[in-house]
Amino acid sequence: MNNIGIEQILFISTALFFIGVYGLFTRRNMITMLMAVELILNSVNINFVSFNKYLYPERLDGVFFTIFIIAIAAAEAAVAIAIIINIYRNHQSIDVEDSEEMKY
Amino acid sequence: MFLSKYISEVFGGVKSLLTGMRRTGYYFTHHKNIITQQYPNQKPVLAERFRGEVVMTHDENNEHACTGCTACELACPNGTIKIVTKFDITPEGKKKKAIDTFVYHLELCTMCNLCVDACPTGAITMSNSFEHSVFDRSELTKVLNKPGSKIREGVE
Amino acid sequence: MLQEVAKTDTGDLVINVGPQHPSTHGVLHLVITLNGETIKKVEPHLGYIHRSIEKMCESLSYRQFIYSTSRMDYLSAHINNHGCALAVEKGLQIEVPQRAQVIRVLMDELTRLASHQLWWGALAMDVGAITPFFHAFRERELINDIMEETCGARLTMNYMVPGGVMFDLHPDFQKKVKDFLTLFKSKLPEYDELVTGNIIFQNRMKNVGYISKEDAISYGCSGPTARASGVSCDIRKKYPYDIYAQLQFSEAIETAGDCWGRYLVRMEEMRQSISIIEQLIDNIPEGDFVAKTKAVLKLPKGEFFTRVETARGELGIYIVSEGGLTPYRIKFRSPGFSNLSALDHMAKGQKIGDLVAIMGTLDLVIPDIDR
Amino acid sequence: MDVKEPGYQQQPFPGDVHPTATGGLLVSRLDDVINWARSNSLWPLVFGTSCCAIEMMSTASAKYDWSRFGFEVARATPRQADVIIIAGTIVNKMAPVLKRLYDQMADPKYVIAMGACATSGGPFFYNTYSVVKGADHVIPVDVYVAGCPPRPEALLHALITLQTKIQAGGKREKIVIEKFYDNQ
Amino acid sequence: MLSVNAYSIIFYLLAAFIIGNGVLAMTTRKIFRAAIFLLFSLIGVAGLYFWMHVEFVAAVQVIVYVGGIVVLIIFSIFLTQQTGKDMPRPTNTRMIFSALAAILGAALTYSLIRQYGFIGGSGDQFNVSPQRIGDQMLDYQDTGYALPFEVISILLLAAMIGCIVIALKSKPQES
Amino acid sequence: MGPASLLVLIMAAVAFSTAGILLSKVVLKASKNPVKGEPYECGVPTIGQNWVQFNVGYYLFALIFLIFDVELIFLYPWAVSVQRLGMFAFTEAVIFLFILFMGFLYAHKKGALKWM
Amino acid sequence: MEFSLASIADSIDQWLNAHCASWLALTIEFVIVGVLCIGLFAVLGLVLIMMERKVSAYMQLRLGPNRVGPKGMFQTVADTLKLLVKEGLTPAGADKFLFNLAPFVVMIASMLVLAPIAFAKDFVIWDVNIGVLYVSAVSSIGVIGILMAGWASNNKYSLLGAMRSGAQIVSYELSAGLSILTIVIFSQDMSISSIINSQQDGWWIFKGHIPVIISFVIFIIAVTAETNRAPFDLAEAESELTAGFHTEYSGMKFALFFLAEYVNIFIVCAIGATLYLGGWMPLHIGNWEAFNHIMDYIPSSVWFLGKTFFLIFVIMWFRWTFPRLRIDQLLNLEWKYLLPISMFNLLLATLVAIQGWYF
Amino acid sequence: MTREELQAAITNLEPQVTFEEAGEFLNAVVPSELCRDLMQALHNMPDLSMDYMFCLTCVDWKTHLTMVYHLESTAHGHQVVIKSQLNRENPEIETLSDIWRTAELLEREVFDLFGVRFIHHPDLRRLLLTDEWEGWPMRKDYEDPINMIKL
Numbered sequence A: 001m002n003n004i005g006i007e008q009i010l011f012i013s014t015a016l017f018f019i020g021v022y023g024l025f026t027r028r029n030m031i032t033m034l035m036a037v038e039l040i041l042n043s044v045n046i047n048f049v050s051f052n053k054y055l056y057p058e059r060l061d062g063v064f065f066t067i068f069i070i071a072i073a074a075a076e077a078a079v080a081i082a083i084i085i086n087i088y089r090n091h092q093s094i095d096v097e098d099s100e101e102m103k104y
Numbered sequence B: 001m002f003l004s005k006y007i008s009e010v011f012g013g014v015k016s017l018l019t020g021m022r023r024t025g026y027y028f029t030h031h032k033n034i035i036t037q038q039y040p041n042q043k044p045v046l047a048e049r050f051r052g053e054v055v056m057t058h059d060e061n062n063e064h065a066c067t068g069c070t071a072c073e074l075a076c077p078n079g080t081i082k083i084v085t086k087f088d089i090t091p092e093g094k095k096k097k098a099i100d101t102f103v104y105h106l107e108l109c110t111m112c113n114l115c116v117d118a119c120p121t122g123a124i125t126m127s128n129s130f131e132h133s134v135f136d137r138s139e140l141t142k143v144l145n146k147p148g149s150k151i152r153e154g155v156e
Numbered sequence C: 001m002l003q004e005v006a007k008t009d010t011g012d013l014v015i016n017v018g019p020q021h022p023s024t025h026g027v028l029h030l031v032i033t034l035n036g037e038t039i040k041k042v043e044p045h046l047g048y049i050h051r052s053i054e055k056m057c058e059s060l061s062y063r064q065f066i067y068s069t070s071r072m073d074y075l076s077a078h079i080n081n082h083g084c085a086l087a088v089e090k091g092l093q094i095e096v097p098q099r100a101q102v103i104r105v106l107m108d109e110l111t112r113l114a115s116h117q118l119w120w121g122a123l124a125m126d127v128g129a130i131t132p133f134f135h136a137f138r139e140r141e142l143i144n145d146i147m148e149e150t151c152g153a154r155l156t157m158n159y160m161v162p163g164g165v166m167f168d169l170h171p172d173f174q175k176k177v178k179d180f181l182t183l184f185k186s187k188l189p190e191y192d193e194l195v196t197g198n199i200i201f202q203n204r205m206k207n208v209g210y211i212s213k214e215d216a217i218s219y220g221c222s223g224p225t226a227r228a229s230g231v232s233c234d235i236r237k238k239y240p241y242d243i244y245a246q247l248q249f250s251e252a253i254e255t256a257g258d259c260w261g262r263y264l265v266r267m268e269e270m271r272q273s274i275s276i277i278e279q280l281i282d283n284i285p286e287g288d289f290v291a292k293t294k295a296v297l298k299l300p301k302g303e304f305f306t307r308v309e310t311a312r313g314e315l316g317i318y319i320v321s322e323g324g325l326t327p328y329r330i331k332f333r334s335p336g337f338s339n340l341s342a343l344d345h346m347a348k349g350q351k352i353g354d355l356v357a358i359m360g361t362l363d364l365v366i367p368d369i370d371r
Numbered sequence D: 001m002d003v004k005e006p007g008y009q010q011q012p013f014p015g016d017v018h019p020t021a022t023g024g025l026l027v028s029r030l031d032d033v034i035n036w037a038r039s040n041s042l043w044p045l046v047f048g049t050s051c052c053a054i055e056m057m058s059t060a061s062a063k064y065d066w067s068r069f070g071f072e073v074a075r076a077t078p079r080q081a082d083v084i085i086i087a088g089t090i091v092n093k094m095a096p097v098l099k100r101l102y103d104q105m106a107d108p109k110y111v112i113a114m115g116a117c118a119t120s121g122g123p124f125f126y127n128t129y130s131v132v133k134g135a136d137h138v139i140p141v142d143v144y145v146a147g148c149p150p151r152p153e154a155l156l157h158a159l160i161t162l163q164t165k166i167q168a169g170g171k172r173e174k175i176v177i178e179k180f181y182d183n184q
Numbered sequence E: 001m002l003s004v005n006a007y008s009i010i011f012y013l014l015a016a017f018i019i020g021n022g023v024l025a026m027t028t029r030k031i032f033r034a035a036i037f038l039l040f041s042l043i044g045v046a047g048l049y050f051w052m053h054v055e056f057v058a059a060v061q062v063i064v065y066v067g068g069i070v071v072l073i074i075f076s077i078f079l080t081q082q083t084g085k086d087m088p089r090p091t092n093t094r095m096i097f098s099a100l101a102a103i104l105g106a107a108l109t110y111s112l113i114r115q116y117g118f119i120g121g122s123g124d125q126f127n128v129s130p131q132r133i134g135d136q137m138l139d140y141q142d143t144g145y146a147l148p149f150e151v152i153s154i155l156l157l158a159a160m161i162g163c164i165v166i167a168l169k170s171k172p173q174e175s
Numbered sequence F: 001m002g003p004a005s006l007l008v009l010i011m012a013a014v015a016f017s018t019a020g021i022l023l024s025k026v027v028l029k030a031s032k033n034p035v036k037g038e039p040y041e042c043g044v045p046t047i048g049q050n051w052v053q054f055n056v057g058y059y060l061f062a063l064i065f066l067i068f069d070v071e072l073i074f075l076y077p078w079a080v081s082v083q084r085l086g087m088f089a090f091t092e093a094v095i096f097l098f099i100l101f102m103g104f105l106y107a108h109k110k111g112a113l114k115w116m
Numbered sequence G: 001m002e003f004s005l006a007s008i009a010d011s012i013d014q015w016l017n018a019h020c021a022s023w024l025a026l027t028i029e030f031v032i033v034g035v036l037c038i039g040l041f042a043v044l045g046l047v048l049i050m051m052e053r054k055v056s057a058y059m060q061l062r063l064g065p066n067r068v069g070p071k072g073m074f075q076t077v078a079d080t081l082k083l084l085v086k087e088g089l090t091p092a093g094a095d096k097f098l099f100n101l102a103p104f105v106v107m108i109a110s111m112l113v114l115a116p117i118a119f120a121k122d123f124v125i126w127d128v129n130i131g132v133l134y135v136s137a138v139s140s141i142g143v144i145g146i147l148m149a150g151w152a153s154n155n156k157y158s159l160l161g162a163m164r165s166g167a168q169i170v171s172y173e174l175s176a177g178l179s180i181l182t183i184v185i186f187s188q189d190m191s192i193s194s195i196i197n198s199q200q201d202g203w204w205i206f207k208g209h210i211p212v213i214i215s216f217v218i219f220i221i222a223v224t225a226e227t228n229r230a231p232f233d234l235a236e237a238e239s240e241l242t243a244g245f246h247t248e249y250s251g252m253k254f255a256l257f258f259l260a261e262y263v264n265i266f267i268v269c270a271i272g273a274t275l276y277l278g279g280w281m282p283l284h285i286g287n288w289e290a291f292n293h294i295m296d297y298i299p300s301s302v303w304f305l306g307k308t309f310f311l312i313f314v315i316m317w318f319r320w321t322f323p324r325l326r327i328d329q330l331l332n333l334e335w336k337y338l339l340p341i342s343m344f345n346l347l348l349a350t351l352v353a354i355q356g357w358y359f
Numbered sequence H: 001m002t003r004e005e006l007q008a009a010i011t012n013l014e015p016q017v018t019f020e021e022a023g024e025f026l027n028a029v030v031p032s033e034l035c036r037d038l039m040q041a042l043h044n045m046p047d048l049s050m051d052y053m054f055c056l057t058c059v060d061w062k063t064h065l066t067m068v069y070h071l072e073s074t075a076h077g078h079q080v081v082i083k084s085q086l087n088r089e090n091p092e093i094e095t096l097s098d099i100w101r102t103a104e105l106l107e108r109e110v111f112d113l114f115g116v117r118f119i120h121h122p123d124l125r126r127l128l129l130t131d132e133w134e135g136w137p138m139r140k141d142y143e144d145p146i147n148m149i150k151l
């Protein structure tokens, strides 16, 4: 077995990214779509960290980017869920197709 | 103003909590306050009036004072006592009513003392015994008159 | 699909509390409609301990039926028995000896103390403090010992009989009661330290389960529940029976109407009971402890209604007699029944946690409600 | 339904050593250990319907303190309880509830009928239209204790009796109920 | 200190864990389970960070994702879903096309990565101590992140206000 | 030991729990009855569905928590360095916390922190 | 100090490496660590539950378990054995997979937190450089286990209880985190070992005076809430929700929750002892050499356990004294009192640290 | 108010009321159709203001049923008993649950045990017994060979 390098890690992140994309395509429910988005963001984070670690080990910018992305993801998730719940309250459904006539 | 109220609230609350903790802490450290009676090891102290079950007193000659008048059976509010009478032949050849079996359903008894109150001859009393655990409830149905017991002379 | 979901889901949650639930103090079954944690409706379902005592009493003689009433409100067993004895005496117009009256009142007040102690511990346990429960039982056991010594039982005494009491006082009675009183008075401040003063407890009680004076009357509340709303309804004051008329004590009244008010009323009642016992314990008159009665009691034709104040409120005993050996109809107006009917009113808009506090301060005894 | 699995009844009484295969020896010992554990860790279900429940509470209270035997872990849910102490009258409306509670308990489970009502209907045996005449019409009862209400020591005695029964692997016939109090 | 083999075995375990749970999260029809699988996948990612010795990021990942976002998602599931019911199945065509698109995309990207052939170091000299992160974060020179640090607080403020405004909007009509 | 110890710990936990749960399956033959599997609700059958949705104000707390949680993770590296970097880092944090505190006050004022 | 756990561990390590291949040695070491952790778990559970029973008994004027084994010491052993052989039923309507997974999640979470805890001098499984952050991160996994258990049980009480405890745990994590930060500021590092080493000349609770004491109080309150202990035990509020999120759990599955709860208490108290009371560090006062020297004679593990058990006792003391809060009061306490206070306290601590106003 | 005044006031309100002589309270017997109006008046009249219903029950006289209401005024302290006779086959009477809130549960209890139907009662169901129960157990002729063991 080879030593694990950046390529293997990138494989994980690619796979994770496309799993997320698949979920985004197939799911019609806002919450599950949000989950898919989280997966995609995670794959990006993995990339940042691994690039940082294997390509530019003397710097920390990848790590910082990851941290900021996580923070922003949290903010995004919070707002998204607030919106989802609000939509649910108005429409009694969070199926994206049901809420096309959304008034926001 | 708001701040001082806020702070005094916090301190008042904490103080009230500490008072409670002092009390429990006191008991935690002062073991002489423990009041546990260790039942099977220590004998419980029961009041002599404590009503644990109805017994019929028998003297050393295996004699009791029950005439079979069924006053207790009538007084009992929930049919705990069933008296089966028979006729004894007295030495004089007369027939005399006496108890055959004095059936006492301990599982029904409410320890209300009405039967003891009603008994004209004081044949039955309440005893202190309370350990009535059994595996089979039929064991709780008791016959109070001992086998072979007779009515004491002179009791009417 | 849209409409379907909208119809089926109002966001309400219906849950059962009881009949087997630690906070219902027995087998009360409440069906609670919740919105989130907020109570929208409480619907009591009764009858899980309906023992048909009223029907049973119709076939018991006037001496016998009294025992079954100690099983109704078993925490006020003496007071229930007292009420029944009073009803029979009213019918037969028996004069109860002074000594018996004093003994009865002493026993009543001791029972009230024991009942309130249990309530105090159980309330504290309901709101989550377990230790006070054990401290309350420490004092309660002393009362139980006194009862056991004189009446022969710890809980369901059947001590009061028509015309007086069943046994005379035990010789140690006075001493034991005095010992108990000194001890209890020294422990009352501990109750305050542990529970009354506790900020968490106060916050759990204040502004919870409010009922106004008018509503309390309309719901037929009595006892501490009503007195916490400012209704003066102590039967011992209003329609004194036995020697209550000659006693000095004050009726504990609060106006808050919430759980805290009910808490304070009961705490004050404990102090009042202590003072009543203190007034009587040294002045027990000599004499008979029971009036001479016939072996078989027959009430004249008519209706007899007595009201006594149990630890929970007003107990009414309504006897209809046809002149026979047994009552023709007996109805027990139980305090808990009416107090319970106000539960929905009190709990609306409160949290589930409050429901426990409200039930705790109502001090329900379910067999008293179901009979 | 049956609490007492036949497998257990065939196990030797504690102290007996099987001279046969080692497996047999081990199993019998394990069984004793299990019975010992079960008998010493009877967690009651908080189940009280009426007056007797107050005496049950007294048993838990400081003076009698059933925690000495390890019974104090009263569980509010039948899933975690081992013994259901029927403290009080069971009426017709309550009977299905009791049955359901018992059914929902996890094995092994034991039942103590406390007081006259639970053993036989007690004070409400005659002339009542709504009382179940003994809890054993509803669920199997292991130990009955008479009294109205039984005093806390009596309940403790019932628990000790139940312990001896469990330790004997359910063979009640062989067990002598030990009495600790004699009033003479 | 671990031998090379064990090191890579752990990596493959982690990879399988992450991807497996990710796939389950996106395909299960029970929404609550989806959230739990997502959670495991995210924990796996955190494990990967631990494996890469970027402990700080791993901890942040766990705190924010596991302790925060997933809990929030679970709460919103409780709030909006008949959680006992299964979610409707997506139509077969959509499923097949999405799967095809995803697989093709993944294959393409991965082949590109292979072509590019990153020549990474072993990453051994990589050191991310909290002190280093702290110093650089509070640094206001060019390489520092002092400004983003402050800006993120404004972002969070905005997010919080946004949430509250949105969430409280429909409150009165309910009660 | 490095992060591999986490794996060891996980395996230990899993082994422990599995062993415990399986033991009862081996030793005890449990009785079966149809009621046993039903949800326990104080001894009476449940009313309505159990997996209902839940209209609770919990989620608002979770929202605000999330924001503060993120704040917290930024404070960790700050806390490590602040004493060395001195007053400047302190002011940075004061600004940071102040901005968030504003949000907190806003939430408080809007009643988002009040129980619904 | 000849006797120390660290030296034993070292000698085992050396012996193993001398006698077998390195991978084998490593595997054996891992197995030893695993077994030790399981043992620790079990022993902690037994001891803490016994302690809880005895503490409650004495506060309630009773004796507590005293009949099983000498002085009742085997009571919890009997309980554990009984739970082991009790049926662990799964409700028919439950989501079986998640229902059975939940105890594992809770167990794993509390097991993982053991890694960075220093039980004695140099005796720690993994001294991760983000120590305390790691602890608060991993312990937040536990809440997912509770939510899972509550949801999967298909029971309303469980669901309510789980929601409650979810909201409660996440809320109180904030003030727990903020009070941990106070110590991080003073010790300038997050790893447990350097935090302990920074208390060489005195524990932070003495050195850091006012801000540290405030944060200590907040920490204790917050962790009490986080471990779902009374007065914050709303999740399993007996009188309201029967048994909360584990209403449907029985037998060993329930025991795992129970065990994890107690181990969590141990862990948070260990963290508290580490942060504020110096972990295994003996009581040192400035540079009183003689005094410090005497204190060093007590083994470090004794110091650590002593402090931890003291904190555990305090938390038990809370439980047996206070009534429970209502859910809105509970959240109020966090959001209106603890959070603002700890935020200001954090700034105060920073000021004190920067200006060097501590000892 | 004294007993006489009370009697006069009630007669004034409803001339069809008859009074029973015996008993410690004033016993007024009113036809069941008029009961509700009389009660409403008793509750609302300021000088009567019977705001406290301390007992509500029913008695089976084998030939007919009698509803018995015990009322008291917390303001004035006087009490009165109102009775109303119902036939046994089809006992019906107007509900009082909107006048006295306590009557709601008490009437349910009477319905449960005696089978008296309260018209316009908001929620007339069995209270103490199971919903499937047959018969009205507190009636004198109630027989239940299974549950009831006669002594």
Ligand code: SF4
Residues within 6 Å of the ligand: B065, B066, B067, B068, B069, B070, B071, B072, B073, B083, B118, B119, B120, B121, B122, B123, B124
């Ligand atoms: S015990 Fe007494 S009352 Fe009963 S039958 Fe015998 S003599 Fe008569």
Ligand code: SF4
Residues within 6 Å of the ligand: B054, B075, B076, B077, B078, B079, B080, B081, B108, B109, B110, B111, B112, B113, B114, B115, B116
């Ligand atoms: S004590 Fe009461 S219940 Fe028992 S037999 Fe005597 S009269 Fe009957």
Ligand code: SF4
Residues within 6 Å of the ligand: B110, C071, C156, D050, D051, D052, D053, D087, D088, D089, D114, D115, D116, D117, D118, D122, D123, D147, D148, D149, D150
């Ligand atoms: S046996 Fe007696 S004390 Fe026990 S429940 Fe029945 S009536 Fe009450």
